[in-house]
Each structure stands twice: as structure tokens, then as C-alpha cells.
Amino acid sequence: MLNSHCFRLDAADEANEWHTQATDLLIRYNIPITPVCYHVAYEYVTQRHGELTRIIDAQLNKTGHLDSHFLFHLFENLCLEGAENDKLDDHLADLHNLLFKVLEGVTNNCSQTDLFSETLLNQSHALDANPSLEDLRGIAQTLMQATTQAMQNNRMLQDHLESAEEQSLSLQSEVKKLRDEISTDALTGLFNRRALNKRMHELVEAHNGASTPFSILMLDIDHFKRFNDNFGHVIGDEVIRRVGLIMRDQLRDVDFPARYGGEEFTVLLPGTDITHAISIAETIHQSVAKLILIKRSTKEKLPSVTVSVGAASCRRGDSPETLLERADQALYQAKEEGRNRIVSEAEITYM
Known part of the structure; x- marks a missing residue:
């Protein structure tokens, strides 16, 4: 299912104008006019999806270039974000209905138990009344029937509960899987942009309420376009994936690494001041520099991978946007100064 931001019926004259602009945009950057690329380009030229527009503008300002890989990533993260939530809601509804069925079964069994208790009490009274032999046979038959029932x-209740338990475990597993998918970037296994935004708001709010230290890093793979242009998107994806693995290995459990978009990453560092954040950035920076990639088909050693990093620490009164902006400015300066370096917000001179 497409996100509601990304699916509207436009008037014919507007649609024709936007179609021309979207097509021109794809041709300008030598991007094949596939359905996915066209869809993202069309939404961009309409300027009605604020987040998508902002990301593409930032990419153009930073690199002056777009490619199909970048547009597909935007489509996957911004234009399909409703489908997984719908599936999750369906599974939660199924789990809810299953619990009601269990409750119904237990309630029905309790009613049957009350009837059995009433039968036992009635037959007990009959026994107290000095019954005849024929009456005793009737009482015995009634008790046998009631006991059998x-x-x-x-x-039946046990079978019902066992079946319900099996279904419940299956549904709970599906719910967990979907929740993981909703918050995880498929390529790297890191958190995705949606999960990042949610966690970012939580940490900024916590900082403003209790002044606990909180810092962020923004990382960008240097000259990533060269990997795609020279070796193809498969190698480019592998570079992104390996950098993501390094980040996960070097960070603490409490940290929150996310793929921000394309070859850019963000790390949320709760309980961390700027000095410690720089130290963490240096560890990641050095580990990435040691990465060795070999092209399997030719055994060719690929160029070294390096990253540029911007670091910023949350201030009282910050919003997620202002904090991200400072980290992004620090990252921009790191790239302006030659890449393959770390810049703290305190060093920012490009504004």
C-alpha cells in the first residue's frame, strides 16, 4: 500500500505539467524511467511530500546528483510506510479476536461446570430421600451421563486452549517480526529513518526534561558515488552493509544506529557528552578505514572506504530538527575540509 502522501488523483492539466517535470528530472540525471523512479520524481516535483522533498533537496545540495538507487531507497522508506502498519494492525486484531474466543470457551465451560455441579447436588438430595432400587439405577445413569459430558x-476446553496457545504464539511471532520490519533497514539491519525519528523525539524530550547528556553522530561514506559508478550497485550495497556492520559491532547496546538515507547514517548516543561522542566516532572512523573489500569475480581489491563524521550534543530547548541541523553542518564541514575526518559542532565555521 502506498503512503497517503504518495497517492493522489491529480487534475489532468496539473498531472500533465508534473509528468513533464518528473520526466525531465530523470533524464537530467540519466535515471531510467522505471515506475519506482518516476513515482518518486513525480512526488518530488509536486512538492507535496515535505520529507521526501527535503531529503532530495539536501542530496542535490550536497552532491549535485541523483541516481536510481537513491530514489528506490526513498520509495521504500517514505512511500510504502503504510503497508507494514496495516499488516501489524491486522495481526493485533487477530490476536485480540483469539483472546475473545478463548474467553468465550472458558465461559461456556464454566456454565457447563455449573450445570454439572447442579446435577450432582440434585442427585445427592435424591440419595438422601431413601430411593428405591429403580431410583438408584436412575441416579447412577444420570451421574454417569453427567460425568461423561x-x-x-x-x-474440548483443553483442545481449545492448546489450539489457542499455538495460534497465539504464531501471531505474537508475526507481530514481533512485523514490528522489527517496520523499524529496520532491510540492507544494513540497522534502524530505519522512521524508527530514528521516533527515538530522536524521545531522547530530546528526555534531555529537555532532565538534562541528561545526549549526543548524535552523522556519518557519510566518502566518494560513495564512485563505488556505484565504477563497480555497480551490488558493490555499493555491500559497502553500505559492511559499514553498517562495523557500526553495530563498535556501539553499545544503548546506542541507536540508523541508516539515514543512501550512504548516510545517524547514531544516537544517549547518556553521552560530546567528548565521549567524538571518541566513539574515532573508533568507528578507524574501523571503517581498516575495511578490506575484494571483488569476488575478479579478486580485485576495491578502493579503501572512509567516512566523514559530524558530531553534536543536545542543548536545552533543542528540537530534533535543530540538533540534526548542527550535526549535519559539522558533517558538511568535514566533507568541505577534504573528507575522511571528524568535525564537532564546536568547530563549525560554514554556516
């Missing part, structure tokens, strides 16, 4: 009801 009670045993059948208990077996």
Missing part, C-alpha cells in the same frame, strides 16, 4: 467438555 463433563469429561468431554473438559477435553
Whole structure:
């Protein structure tokens, strides 16, 4: 399902104008006019999807270039974000209905148990009344029938509960899987942009409420376009994936590494001041520099991978946007100064 931002019926004259602009945009950057690329280009020229527009503008300002890989990533993260939530809601509804069915079964069994108890009490009274031999046979038959029915009801309830438990475990597993998918970037296994935004708001709010230290890093793979142009998108994806693995290996459990978009990453560092954040950035920076990639088909050693990093620390009154802006400015300066370096917000001179 497409995000509601990304699916509207436009008037014919507007649609024709935007179609021309979207096509021109793709041709300008030598991007094949596939359905996905065209869809993102069309949404961009309409300027009605604020987040998508902002990301593309930032990419153009930073690199002056777009490619199909970047547009596909935007489509996957911004234009399909409703589908997984719908699936999750369906599974939660199924789990809810299953619990109601269990409750219904237990309630019904309790009613049957009450009837069995009433039968036992009635037959007990009959025994107290000095019954005849024929009456005793009737009481015995009634008790046998009631006991048999009670045993059948208990077996049915047990089967019902066992089936419900199996279904519940399956649904819970699906819910967890979908929640993980909703918050995870498929290529790197890191958190995705949606999860990042949510966690960012939580940490900024916590900082403003209790002044606990909180810093962020923004990382960009240097000259990433060269990997795509010279070796193809498969190698480019592998570079992104390996950098993501390094980040996960070097960070603490409490840290929050996310793929921000394309070859750019963000790391949220709760309980961390700017000095410690720089130290963490240096560890990641050095580990990436040691990365060795070999092209399997030719055994060719690929060029070294390096990253530029910008670091910023949350200030009282910050919003997620202002904090990200300072980290992004620091990253921009690191790239302006030649890349393959770390810049703290305190060093920012490009404004």
C-alpha cells in the first residue's frame, strides 16, 4: 500500500505539467524511467511530500546528483510506510479476536461446570430421600451421563486452549517480526529513518526534561558515488552493509544506529557528552578505514572506504530538527575540509 502522501488523483492539466517535470528530472540525471523512479520524481516535483522533498533537496545540495538507487531507497522508506502498519494492525486484531474466543470457551465451560455441579447436588438430595432400587439405577445413569459430558467438555476446553496457545504464539511471532520490519533497514539491519525519528523525539524530550547528556553522530561514506559508478550497485550495497556492520559491532547496546538515507547514517548516543561522542566516532572512523573489500569475480581489491563524521550534543530547548541541523553542518564541514575526518559542532565555521 502506498503512503497517503504518495497517492493522489491529480487534475489532468496539473498531472500533465508534473509528468513533464518528473520526466525531465530523470533524464537530467540519466535515471531510467522505471515506475519506482518516476513515482518518486513525480512526488518530488509536486512538492507535496515535505520529507521526501527535503531529503532530495539536501542530496542535490550536497552532491549535485541523483541516481536510481537513491530514489528506490526513498520509495521504500517514505512511500510504502503504510503497508507494514496495516499488516501489524491486522495481526493485533487477530490476536485480540483469539483472546475473545478463548474467553468465550472458558465461559461456556464454566456454565457447563455449573450445570454439572447442579446435577450432582440434585442427585445427592435424591440419595438422601431413601430411593428405591429403580431410583438408584436412575441416579447412577444420570451421574454417569453427567460425568461423561463433563469429561468431554473438559477435553474440548483443553483442545481449545492448546489450539489457542499455538495460534497465539504464531501471531505474537508475526507481530514481533512485523514490528522489527517496520523499524529496520532491510540492507544494513540497522534502524530505519522512521524508527530514528521516533527515538530522536524521545531522547530530546528526555534531555529537555532532565538534562541528561545526549549526543548524535552523522556519518557519510566518502566518494560513495564512485563505488556505484565504477563497480555497480551490488558493490555499493555491500559497502553500505559492511559499514553498517562495523557500526553495530563498535556501539553499545544503548546506542541507536540508523541508516539515514543512501550512504548516510545517524547514531544516537544517549547518556553521552560530546567528548565521549567524538571518541566513539574515532573508533568507528578507524574501523571503517581498516575495511578490506575484494571483488569476488575478479579478486580485485576495491578502493579503501572512509567516512566523514559530524558530531553534536543536545542543548536545552533543542528540537530534533535543530540538533540534526548542527550535526549535519559539522558533517558538511568535514566533507568541505577534504573528507575522511571528524568535525564537532564546536568547530563549525560554514554556516
